[in-house]
Amino acid sequence: MHLSSTTAEPEVESGRTTYRQSVLLGGLAAALVVVALLAAGRGQVPISPAEVAGSLLHRLGLDLGPLPSAVQGENALWLVRFPRVTLAILVGASLGCAGALMQGVFGNPLAEPGVVGVSAGAAVGAAAAIVGGVTFLGNWSTAAAAFAGGVVTTLIVYAMSRANGRTEVVTLVLTGVAVNATAGALLGLLMFLTDDDGVRAIAFWQLGSLAQATWGAAGVALPCAALGLTVAVVCSRKLDLLALGEGPARHLGVDTERLRITAIVATALLTASAVAFTGIISFVGLVVPHLIRMVAGPGHRVLIPASALGGAIVVVLGDLIARTAVDYQELPLGVLTAVVGGPAFFWLLRRTRARAGGWG
């Protein structure tokens, strides 16, 4: 039984972003700035957010705000914390955006690089590059290998989990199980083949951490993330149409073949930028777009940028907790996100199962 709404005026929602959606995007952007300033100030050398902002503005040539008063404050910021926070922002934005993009292409709210195994595939690529000593691309070698691994895995998952233009939840999740198992075995094999240093490096991939952040790493992740984000934003209108199914999207003029390939490459690019220097941080791409959808609706023009901002906030905050929760020790970030994301995944799975692949 439905209670029909009795709106008198024949109001039809306009195509423009609503007030609520603008507030959401603005709020998320502001929150990200605050969280980033806070995160950069916390650690063994405490620096106030005002001093962090002051240090930033001085480097930009603006004589505003106080400089860090702590001994070694300036160095702590510019050599350790800023690269780390920058990388956290890039990784989080990539993961949030990759999740939203992947869910749009699969037409399934459970698709996420970590869940379906794309992160693991990218990690296998990166680990293979480390173990094999591939360095011909310099700083970019690991990222390039992660990207290659990501593309191959995404294509496999896509080909295996689709039938008749749809992806059923069960098929998708089982494909993810199979891909994650295979990738785990390959990582194990690589660990067996390599020396102690290699083992430590691969173990680091599996846990996920921002401890090895450098400006060099951020410099590689930035173009990957920027390109992937741009492509995702450009595709956002077409992704909306894809929610109607592949046939109807094509009837509305979407070149679905091209959209699919573009989105898969963009997902792999985003995942590579997230995984190459930090390892597997799962569930960010699952939980963040879901929360955004609850607030702003499923339209991808808001969902994609908002998921990127939300993902960045989550990873910056998560990393802050990971490195400050226990004195002189660092929790692995991937473990931390999984502790929150795992139960959220359970809940989503229960909700979605009832609808046999759909979403309501």
Next chain:
Amino acid sequence: MRASGVRVQLGGRYVVDGVDLHADAGELIALVGPNGAGKSTLLAALAGDVRAEGLVEIAGLPIGRHRPAELARLRAVLPQKAVLSFPFTAGEVVRMGRAPWAGRPERAEDEAAVAEAMRQTETTGFARRPFPALSGGEQARVALARVLAQRTPLLLLDEPTAALDLRHQELVLSTARERTRAGAAVVVVLHDLGLAAAYADRVYLLAAGKVRGAGPPAEIFTEELLSEVYQHEVEVLPHPAGGAPLVIPRRLPGVPAQ
């Protein structure tokens, strides 16, 4: 639109086997026939969704030669079943029908086209409700509104009346009729021969992938032909007012109607 020699092979068998068909501006064409006759597959071939032998032309060009965006401004397709992977509102779904016109002068008609389509399908009242929360019949009408909002000169509708009650069935077909008066061509798959007889200019009666009769309903809907095609005895009577054929399956006498 015209099609000639259309054959579609599915699972090693010709589901549509040598169909010639044309639909001109201002015509409402009904595809009728028993289950498995190939009506929906033929419509899919006309929409360019399945690989078909033969020729399907829209606006004088084979459909394969149109770019997807161009084709979307020429023809709209209503699928048999509406699905939606994310909970967009009904209004947002109808607005998606305007996507092919983005960045063109016709974009100025967006608001009007959406409002008109929702009014015609009587869906304006639930514009703000999420599509998945609507009943089957409401979803079917929203899907139709999306197709109408596309404002194309050719409409291909696959069983638009299947999930609808009597009143809304009439509403859908009279809306389609209105479109033809405005110069559009409509090809619609129908199960209800009464509706086809009342609204179609011409019908194509299909059986086993072949056209068994094509022409005005009064000429095609004969007791002999329908009884053979449907493998069930039928009676055809002229409607007391207007004379459109009424098709009634023959039932065993004395079977209680409780």
